[in-house]
Amino acid sequence: MRLSDTIEQFIKDLMQQEQQAEIDLKRNELAEYFHCAPSQINYVLSTRFTPDHGYVTSSQRGGGGYIRIVRIVRSAPEQLNYLLNERVGDSISAGEAQILCRQLAERKAITAKDAQLMIAATSPAALSAPAPEAVKNVMRARILRSMLLCVAQRPAEASSEVNHHEV
Amino acid sequence: MRLSDTIEQFIKDLMQQEQQAEIDLKRNELAEYFHCAPSQINYVLSTRFTPDHGYVTSSQRGGGGYIRIVRIVRSAPEQLNYLLNERVGDSISAGEAQILCRQLAERKAITAKDAQLMIAATSPAALSAPAPEAVKNVMRARILRSMLLCVAQRPAEASSEVNHHEV
DNA sequence: AAACAAATTGACTTACTTTGACCATCTTGA
DNA sequence: TCAAGATGGTCAAAGTAAGTCAATTTGTTT
Numbered sequence: 001m002r003l004s005d006t007i008e009q010f011i012k013d014l015m016q017q018e019q020q021a022e023i024d025l026k027r028n029e030l031a032e033y034f035h036c037a038p039s040q041i042n043y044v045l046s047t048r049f050t051p052d053h054g055y056v057t058s059s060q061r062g063g064g065g066y067i068r069i070v071r072i073v074r075s076a077p078e079q080l081n082y083l084l085n086e087r088v089g090d091s092i093s094a095g096e097a098q099i100l101c102r103q104l105a106e107r108k109a110i111t112a113k114d115a116q117l118m119i120a121a122t123s124p125a126a127l128s129a130p131a132p133e134a135v136k137n138v139m140r141a142r143i144l145r146s147m148l149l150c151v152a153q154r155p156a157e158a159s160s161e162v163n164h165h166e167v
Numbered sequence: 168m169r170l171s172d173t174i175e176q177f178i179k180d181l182m183q184q185e186q187q188a189e190i191d192l193k194r195n196e197l198a199e200y201f202h203c204a205p206s207q208i209n210y211v212l213s214t215r216f217t218p219d220h221g222y223v224t225s226s227q228r229g230g231g232g233y234i235r236i237v238r239i240v241r242s243a244p245e246q247l248n249y250l251l252n253e254r255v256g257d258s259i260s261a262g263e264a265q266i267l268c269r270q271l272a273e274r275k276a277i278t279a280k281d282a283q284l285m286i287a288a289t290s291p292a293a294l295s296a297p298a299p300e301a302v303k304n305v306m307r308a309r310i311l312r313s314m315l316l317c318v319a320q321r322p323a324e325a326s327s328e329v330n331h332h333e334v
Numbered sequence: 335a336a337a338c339a340a341a342t343t344g345a346c347t348t349a350c351t352t353t354g355a356c357c358a359t360c361t362t363g364a
Numbered sequence: 365t366c367a368a369g370a371t372g373g374t375c376a377a378a379g380t381a382a383g384t385c386a387a388t389t390t391g392t393t394t
Contacts, residue, residue: 002391004341027382037343042383047340062350064169065381113321114284120317121288126310131298139306143293150287154280171351194372204353209373214350229360232371335394342389351380358373364366 007034007041008048011069021071021155027059041067052081056153072152075109080152088144091137097122097144110151118147174201174208175215178236188238194226208234219254219266221274243276247319255312258304264289264311277318285314 007030015023031038049055049069054077059067072080087100098119105115120126122144127136174197182190198205216222216236226234241249250267259267265286272282287293289311294303 002341028380038382039344039384040342043341059382060350061348061380061382063352063380064172065350067382113281116317116321117281117284117288117314120313121285121310123313126313127306129306129309130302131306135296135298139294139296139298142296143288143310146287146290146293147284150283154283169351195370205372206354206374207352210351226372227360228358228370228372230362230370232360234372338391338393340389340391343387345386346384348383349381351378353376353378355376356374358371360369360371362367362369364368 003034003036003040004044004047007036007044010034011044011049015069015071021073022068024066024068026065027067045069051084051149053077054080056149070153072149074154075152080148083148084145088141088148090141091134092122092141092144093137094122094124094127094140097140100144114151118144121147170201170203170207171211171214174203174211177201178211178216182236182238188240189235191233191235193232194234212236217266219263219270221270241274243274243323244319246271246274246276247315251312251315251319255308255315257308258301259289259308259311260304261289261291261294261307264307267311281318285311288314 011023011025015021025041027038027041030041034040045057045067049057051072054072056070056072057067058070059065083100088097092100101110101115101118101122104110105112110118122140127140129136131139178190178192182188192208194205194208197208201207212224212234216224218239221239223237223239224234225237226232250271254267268277268282268285268289271277272279277285289307294307296303298306
């Protein structure tokens with residue numbers, strides 16, 4: 001078994017056994033534990049804990065630094081993947097983004113307010129900066145992607161957002 | 168937990184428990200209490216109690232010297248207005264945007280979820296497109312501004328932080 | 335075996351925190 | 365008045381920890 005696979009499993013077991021959808025790790029400790037280069041940990045993260053795999057990671061450098069891994073629970077990973085990879089893709093127009101956000105709200109995958117904010121963030125006004133339309137569409141896609149991942153990461157809301165309508 | 172975080176929390180707890188928007192501290196006493204260099208206190212102030220964080224500090228040297236921390240009090244509309252017209256401006260970094268959004272949530276001008284969404288929309292990941300940092304900061308400012316306007320426009324929420332009845 | 339893909343490593347970079355030496359300002363008591 | 369003492373401020377260096385990238389190695393496929 002590859003070292004990367006072992007590390008992947010180790011992390012997943014940790015999350016499993018702590019019943020947590022979120023876990024904080026110390027990159028250097030992990031690397032030492034597995035007798036590997038610290039950057040190996042980054043490799044594992046970037047090949048096995050991506051949004052496509054249903055995870056989002058973040059980190060903090062410096063003293064007391066950490067790597068945080070959050071498993072996306074709010075939505076089925078496949079559906080999110082569809083949205084992210086096929087619907088949004090690498091580039092999307094303001095109009096398409098708006099339609100998508102409205103639909104998500106209508107299906108109660110996100111709240112009406114989330115939708116407003118997401119539409120505002122991807123509106124022509126928001127991106128009326130000095131850049132050709134093509135570049136703007138690329139940025140829009142990234143912004144939208146970023147917000148969708150954000151929504152997917154947060155825990156489901158109590159009563160309102162019942163789980164039949166997922167992102 | 169980092170020492171700086173501990174000190175930050177300690178100060179906030181103090182203000183909380185005294186129900187005061189203002190507090191005077193003795194730098195050396197604090198440093199001694201936490202067994203750290205006095206300048207550590209300055210570090211905490213300059214990274215966690217800036218105007219962006221919603222605080223203003225002042226101090227007095229010499230005998231009977233002190234450090235005074237005052238929490239800025241503004242209504243939600245005032246705060247939004249200030250950010251839109253004075254603070255955000257034409258260009259803003261991801262870090263600054265994050266601090267401002269967190270601050271808005273802390274003041275309950277927006278919900279914690281709105282803040283997460285706004286941070287996601289202005290994060291480095293969201294704008295990791297082919298463009299120099301300066302251009303990205305300009306775009307970030309427009310995106311943030313667009314979202315702030317969106318929030319400012321929607322009707323004031325009742326007692327809504329609690330969105331049990333979101334639908 | 336050649337070609338391609340995946341994994342591993344390490345040098346270099348960036349980010350955040352802690353510490354300490356030296357500086358500036360204010361109060362107080364001869 | 366003014367020197368001594370008491371504070372706080374600044375800044376740069378050291379310490380800690382994660383990120384990037386490209387070269388190399390290992391494994392798989394044809």
